[in-house]
Amino acid sequence: MERLFQLSNSSVAGDQPRRADAVRNRRLALDATKTLLAQREATITVEAIARQAGLGAATVVRAFGNKEALVDAAVADLLDPFIQRARDTLSEPDPEQALRALLLDLIEFQSAHWIIGEQLRGLTVPLTTARRAVLRQTLDDLVAWARENGVVRDDIDATVVAMLLGEVSYAIARSDEASPRLTESFITVIMDGLRPHQ
Amino acid sequence: MERLFQLSNSSVAGDQPRRADAVRNRRLALDATKTLLAQREATITVEAIARQAGLGAATVVRAFGNKEALVDAAVADLLDPFIQRARDTLSEPDPEQALRALLLDLIEFQSAHWIIGEQLRGLTVPLTTARRAVLRQTLDDLVAWARENGVVRDDIDATVVAMLLGEVSYAIARSDEASPRLTESFITVIMDGLRPHQ
DNA sequence: AACTAACTGAAATAAGCGTTCCACTTGAAG
DNA sequence: CTTCAAGTGGAACGCTTATTTCAGTTAGTT
Numbered sequence: 001m002e003r004l005f006q007l008s009n010s011s012v013a014g015d016q017p018r019r020a021d022a023v024r025n026r027r028l029a030l031d032a033t034k035t036l037l038a039q040r041e042a043t044i045t046v047e048a049i050a051r052q053a054g055l056g057a058a059t060v061v062r063a064f065g066n067k068e069a070l071v072d073a074a075v076a077d078l079l080d081p082f083i084q085r086a087r088d089t090l091s092e093p094d095p096e097q098a099l100r101a102l103l104l105d106l107i108e109f110q111s112a113h114w115i116i117g118e119q120l121r122g123l124t125v126p127l128t129t130a131r132r133a134v135l136r137q138t139l140d141d142l143v144a145w146a147r148e149n150g151v152v153r154d155d156i157d158a159t160v161v162a163m164l165l166g167e168v169s170y171a172i173a174r175s176d177e178a179s180p181r182l183t184e185s186f187i188t189v190i191m192d193g194l195r196p197h198q
Numbered sequence: 199m200e201r202l203f204q205l206s207n208s209s210v211a212g213d214q215p216r217r218a219d220a221v222r223n224r225r226l227a228l229d230a231t232k233t234l235l236a237q238r239e240a241t242i243t244v245e246a247i248a249r250q251a252g253l254g255a256a257t258v259v260r261a262f263g264n265k266e267a268l269v270d271a272a273v274a275d276l277l278d279p280f281i282q283r284a285r286d287t288l289s290e291p292d293p294e295q296a297l298r299a300l301l302l303d304l305i306e307f308q309s310a311h312w313i314i315g316e317q318l319r320g321l322t323v324p325l326t327t328a329r330r331a332v333l334r335q336t337l338d339d340l341v342a343w344a345r346e347n348g349v350v351r352d353d354i355d356a357t358v359v360a361m362l363l364g365e366v367s368y369a370i371a372r373s374d375e376a377s378p379r380l381t382e383s384f385i386t387v388i389m390d391g392l393r394p395h396q
Numbered sequence: 397a398a399c400t401a402a403c404t405g406a407a408a409t410a411a412g413c414g415t416t417c418c419a420c421t422t423g424a425a426g
Numbered sequence: 427c428t429t430c431a432a433g434t435g436g437a438a439c440g441c442t443t444a445t446t447t448c449a450g451t452t453a454g455t456t
Contacts, residue, residue: 056435171369193391254405
């Protein structure tokens with residue numbers, strides 16, 4: 001599949017070269033943060049990240065300027081494969097199947113990366129915000145496609161439908177009692193509710 | 199309407215009497231906290247509560263033992279009238295109307311008291327937890343009633359439906375772009391999705 | 397009015413956190 | 427091998443907040 005957009009942020013393009021250990025530690029800090037973000041119960045402090053990475057706290061922060069930028073980069077990194085999968089659903093044959101698949105993935109991703117929502121609250125996170133826009137656009141496209149094929153009702157604004165899906169996935173993932181059964185029920189109710197009346 | 203449960207926590211029953219100013223300040227601290235909790239953008243610090251109440255920080259905390267208990271009491275207080283309204287819907291004639299009304303109220307309440315969700319994260323809040331159980335039971339009863347009358351499908355577990363409603367209301371209320379239009383669309387989709395197939 | 401236990405609140409304390417400092421270490425160029 | 431700018435991390439700093447202290451104030455009793 002053709003790569004439609006540039007998501008990599010592994011290294012800054014036009015900067016002066018940095019020492020090998022600095023590059024390695026930047027990677028270690030990023031990986032440590034991603035590891036912590038993927039745990040359901042974790043405190044994302046600089047101290048904790050540094051411990052996970054086997055580095056000093058100062059080194060961890062310096063690699064990205066500050067903690068906010070580090071978390072932003074880590075979240076964006078975690079988001080990338082998910083976004084890729086979301087875009088892939090657009091080439092599936094059946095829009096209903098595509099929508100179901102995306103919803104399931106959305107819920108599972110948010111369940112597995114529960115802490116991300118917490119961490120991003122009230123932060124200015126350029127990388128993550130850009131990813132979110134791409135994701136939103138993908139969801140919009142998917143809803144538009146589903147509408148054209150009579151899978152989704154058109155008496156409700158498409159943007160509102162997309163927003164509904166996003167928010168509601170978050171809610172299910174957030175639930176203390178999240179389970180495959182709850183997820184399945186949720187998707188059934190939403191898909192039925194979104195179907196046009198015959 | 200008969201009062202079915204005891205929700206008041208205005209004063210501790212069997213304790214030794216306390217001085218008049220202490221009682222008054224306890225009330226002031228509680229009211230100040232409730233006021234702050236009802237604002238969408240507010241920092242609920244002891245300092246802020248004390249300022250709002252016109253008291254010293256120490257006095258505010260001491261009245262309830264610690265900040266956690268104070269917030270717990272304030273949230274429980276805010277929840278009480280809402281719970282009463284929820285229970286009232288059970289005596290409406292039409293279960294579908296009752297369900298719609300409760301959903302709308304649920305979303306509006308959570309929108310207006312947005313900060314509550316933030317504040318309760320990771321706290322042990324006995325009073326609030328008890329209220330939540332009552333609310334959950336009410337929602338369960340309402341769903342059971344709606345099922346008996348063919349308003350809600352019975353191929354999905356009633357508890358799951360109730361949980362769905364609660365979580366999803368939270369999600370809509372939480373949304374940055376919450377609006378009457380979004381709320382209306384959401385309720386339409388959910389109600390349609392919950393209806394049995396004819 | 398006098399007395400005292402309860403109560404108050406400004407200030408001190410404690411604890412958590414991100415960031416910065418700086419004496420020391422190390423990669424890599426010559 | 428030398429050299430030194432780049433890089434490191436333990437410690438110090440600054441900031442925010444909940445909690446405790448304690449000298450002074452006040453409600454309520456006699």
